[in-house]
Amino acid sequence: MFPTVLQFLAVDTLGLYIQVPFCQTKCTYCNFHTGVVSSDRFAPYIDAVCQEISHHRSLFATAAIFWPKRFDWQSLRQIAHGPQRADTIYIGGGTPSLLNPRLLTRMLESLRAAFACSGDEVTLEADPETIEPEKAAQWVTAGINRISFGSQSFIDDELKAAGRMHRRADIYRAVLILRDAGISNISFDLIAGLPKQTHESWRQSLCEAIALSPEHISIYMMEIDEGSRLGLEVIRSGSRYSARELPSEESMAEFYELAQTGLQSVGYEQYEISNWAKPGFASKHNLKYWRREPYVGFGAGAHSFSGRQRWSNVHDSAAYVAAIHAGRSPIDHVDTVTPDLALEEEIFLGLRQLSGIDLPRIEREYGVSLGEKIGRLASSGMLEHEGNLVRLAPGKLSVSNEVLVELLR
């Protein structure tokens, strides 16, 4: 039995993702594969993405990707009232809100021509300083109904130290523009652990975010690694980028706890380690990642998952455009999801979610017995049970990796 295939075949809907890897500047903490390039490169990149979307079936075939008929909408068009095939679209980056809305509209039209899109949730990542009334109006006309907003902090000194382009006033200006344009689903990102952040400034950012009443809030913990300028500076014990003014790990843990308590007290439900939402506003698209539902990504560095395989495109945007123009597949990595790997993903991704994992289902589908280990972790206070569901105990969300190691040992 191959459980991932069974699960894959049971899922009717698909998530679609487009990566726009361009930014105005590089934030000091950023470890993403994004670049600061001339705006002359935007249109050729979007052309390549549209080509990749319209030729996805032949590109998959070239890369030995198994693509089942049930997601092949072009061969199913004749079926009237068929089930919707793609219910979420996410345009991420980078800073896709930098693009002329005409280019965003073109990409969405390409998706709609290649897949049956229901448009339930169409998210655009946007940075506050790029938001203008005309753009917002065109986003809504193009079908975008959710904005994920890189607010990060409401403290100008912290934004400046992190190399962000926007300031606190831009966040307020942008939220008004989005609400006026009719966007009724806004998500804020905040970062816990920025240089210069203190308990007091973190509390202020949280309070200001809550006062603006977004439907969704994501809180990310600052990661220090060699992939960012700030991370490298910390590793080298330097002082550039305010590297010596980072809050301690203990403070970051306290910031996280403060966010949990504060957000819960005003009605936000935590549904994942980094994500809180007002009732009914959990991100449908991101839930697909954590629930191991199928999604297809287009653009440089985009990832895809079919249940049976995971694959990704080449990261470099120039190499990506060159591959598409030459008629070559931009896919540079394909992994088969073995049953062992699938089990690991089920537990790791399941424990990230506050709903937890369905233990009997996992034991049945993967032919494993986890009861004894789970019992041990529950008695040491790491996990808790609720009926068939097992989840990380409150206060233990940050140790999901340790629990995973223990369960798979």
Ligand code: SF4
């Ligand atoms: S805006 Fe986002 S993707 Fe772009 S450099 Fe900053 S953190 Fe990285």
